[in-house]
Amino acid sequence: MVETLNALGTWNWLIAGLILVGVELLAPGVFMLWLGLAALLVGVLSFVVPWSWQAQLLAFSVFALAAVPLWRRVGSRRAADTDQPFLNRRAEALVGRVFTLERPIVDGSGTVRVDDTVWRVAGHDAPAGSQVRVVAADGGRLRVEPA
Structure with a gap:
């Protein structure tokens, strides 16, 4: 299995990222989007930085975990800006x-x-x-x- 992951290399992350973003399109919930973007970011960085699959997995974990507080900050700010503040209330x-x-x-x-x-x-x-x-x-x- 590790050999297969190494054989695909950078393309693994790009394919996984596109799949996760596609899953987000099919079942929106804004969770898979951030995982997909983290995978795409690792894939793009892998073209520039020649790192091991362990380092790539660690980077993916860090990017995915960093996306959660980022989304909470951005999402809460967007929710407050509306022309109908009492909609559904x-x-x-x-x-x-x-x-x-x-x-x-x-x-x-x-x-x-x-x-x-x-x-x-x-x-x-x-x-x-x-x-x-x-x-x-x-x-x-x-x-x-x-x-």
Whole structure:
């Protein structure tokens, strides 16, 4: 097996890198991409640096492990830059807004209508028609206080 790896040499890493990137295209998850890029980097460096297969394997391990914190840093920065920060977090977009109670808050629970949706609210008891301000969102329930 070692002889086969030595016979292919640098091309092993390039082929493995292309396969891993191809697997990433078939099943995206941004994990195989970094392994594939690490393999491609070792392959390209192997054209320049004549190193043993042990050194190549060590370099691949280092590049693959270094890719994880790099991706976390880059990925977290990209996630924050969006023109729709409340996408898939609709309840959080309602915090600070004022609504009229559709049903009274009795024993800490009532409802408000927001556009075409009825939301459950939690807060101090209040009659229907009262103005309430959303102070927090807990899943599908809004916490309110009198406006």
